[in-house]
Amino acid sequence: MVGLVSALIRFDTSNTGELETTRGEREAAEWVAAQLEEVGYETTYVESGAPGRGNVFARLAGADRSRGALLLHGHLDVVPAEPADWSVHPFSGAVADGYVWGRGAIDMKDMVGMMLALARRFKRGGVVPPRDLVFAFLADEEAGGKYGSQWLVDNRPDLFEGISEAVGEVGGFSLTVPRPDGTERRLYVVETAEKGLAWMRLTATARPGHGSFLHEDNAVTLLADAVSRLGNHTFPLVVTDSVAEFLRAVGDETGLDFDPRSPDIEGMLAKLGSISRIVGATLRDTANPTMLKAGYKANVIPQTAEAVVDCRVLPGRQAAFEREVDELLGPHVRREWITRLDSYETTFDGDLVDAMNAAVLAHDPNGRTVPYMLSGGTDAKAFARIGIRCFGFAPLQLPPDLDFAALFHGVDERVPVDALKFGTDVLEHFLLHC
Numbered sequence: 533m534v535g536l537v538s539a540l541i542r543f544d545t546s547n548t549g550e551l552e553t554t555r556g557e558r559e560a561a562e563w564v565a566a567q568l569e570e571v572g573y574e575t576t577y578v579e580s581g582a583p584g585r586g587n588v589f590a591r592l593a594g595a596d597r598s599r600g601a602l603l604l605h606g607h608l609d610v611v612p613a614e615p616a617d618w619s620v621h622p623f624s625g626a627v628a629d630g631y632v633w634g635r636g637a638i639d640m641k642d643m644v645g646m647m648l649a650l651a652r653r654f655k656r657g658g659v660v661p662p663r664d665l666v667f668a669f670l671a672d673e674e675a676g677g678k679y680g681s682q683w684l685v686d687n688r689p690d691l692f693e694g695i696s697e698a699v700g701e702v703g704g705f706s707l708t709v710p711r712p713d714g715t716e717r718r719l720y721v722v723e724t725a726e727k728g729l730a731w732m733r734l735t736a737t738a739r740p741g742h743g744s745f746l747h748e749d750n751a752v753t754l755l756a757d758a759v760s761r762l763g764n765h766t767f768p769l770v771v772t773d774s775v776a777e778f779l780r781a782v783g784d785e786t787g788l789d790f791d792p793r794s795p796d797i798e799g800m801l802a803k804l805g806s807i808s809r810i811v812g813a814t815l816r817d818t819a820n821p822t823m824l825k826a827g828y829k830a831n832v833i834p835q836t837a838e839a840v841v842d843c844r845v846l847p848g849r850q851a852a853f854e855r856e857v858d859e860l861l862g863p864h865v866r867r868e869w870i871t872r873l874d875s876y877e878t879t880f881d882g883d884l885v886d887a888m889n890a891a892v893l894a895h896d897p898n899g900r901t902v903p904y905m906l907s908g909g910t911d912a913k914a915f916a917r918i919g920i921r922c923f924g925f926a927p928l929q930l931p932p933d934l935d936f937a938a939l940f941h942g943v944d945e946r947v948p949v950d951a952l953k954f955g956t957d958v959l960e961h962f963l964l965h966c
């Protein structure tokens with residue numbers, strides 16, 4: 533399985549967000565298909581909306597075919613990496629110092645490797661899982677899935693027929709917290725919710741003119757004012773169910789006051805270290821200006837000025853968020869959505885959650901699963917849109933001092949070999965009892 537993860541990393545599947553420069557997905561998908569076919573799977577290869585955007589699907593029949601299938605999804609693309617910044621080449625897949633190194637090591641060729649290893653092990657061993665398993669290896673997650681999951685859901689619904697639940701990335705990893713008696717507890721955070729992702733274009737239109745004259749009605753000034761108001765705004769604190777449950781569990785274990793109603797909940801969170809950067813971003817909506825565009829000459833006042841704002845909106849907040857944004861923008865700035873992917877939230881209960889719990893406990897008696905919300909987006913957004921109940925559960929047992937959050941899209945991305953072995957065992961246990 534470590535070899536599979538290394539091999540996957542050696543495919544440079546950098547997703548630049550542009551069709552012309554994104555590469556490697558087809559080659560990686562064909563290789564994955566070959567690994568599956570070698571052990572007897574029939575695979576379906578699909579290109580999602582543009583040449584080279586390769587996806588692979590395979591199904592393993594379960595004992596009770598009347599039950600809804602479980603989808604296991606992993607994306608093959610990665611964000612780009614600049615080799616000069618790294619200690620090892622980002623596409624080497626090197627195994628050294630107990631880690632597998634490279635772009636995608638935790639996002640998410642680790643999980644893809646585990647899925648592939650188990651798919652092969654099950655087929656070879658004639659294993660029949662309790663229900664159908666659908667393995668999906670996908671393109672374009674890192675650019676929102678327009679040429680991946682979102683396209684597949686819209687154009688190939690047949691691929692998802694009979695699937696009721698799904699498990700994917702950014703959950704299942706351990707977070708070690710101190711207990712009052714001096715011991716530690718490993719919390720395995722399961723993603724049960726995602727904030728919405730909404731990229732917004734702002735346009736101010738006003739009177740063009742000569743840069744040397746008196747001129748009150750300037751599009752650049754109007755836009756800059758609005759961008760500044762929005763960028764400096766703090767949206768209200770809203771503790772959703774997933775976040776409240778996470779905070780209560782952390783409070784339980786640490787003996788510290790993580791009362792979701794506490795006004796200083798953000799101060800408390802900061803004490804948790806790395807994870808606070810992930811959870812902290814799920815307490816409020818955010819709107820971060822990221823791009824500006826205006827003008828073409830120093831002495832010409834342009835007619836329009838544009839900005840792009842990256843908005844992340846909590847479940848249930850979209851309408852209230854838009855009202856708040858409109859008030860901040862004022863009458864002179866128009867807004868439109870470039871990309872809008874809705875939030876989702878599911879409850880942390882039921883048979884599948886019990887199976888995750890049991891799988892973790894079977895391999896880590898000191899573990900406890902807790903739900904949490906992701907501030908970012910994954911392919912789960914597309915699957916939730918067609919009624920599939922989604923979780924992030926790509927199990928890894930991490931060293932307590934590893935700054936896991938910093939490794940996502942970071943330099944020297946790497947995954948502990950032991951964490952991969954642990955994760956594969958947990959995932960196997962889970963799939964045999966799902």
Ligand SMILES: [Zn+2]
Pocket residue numbers: 607639640673701
């Ligand atoms: Zn990812």
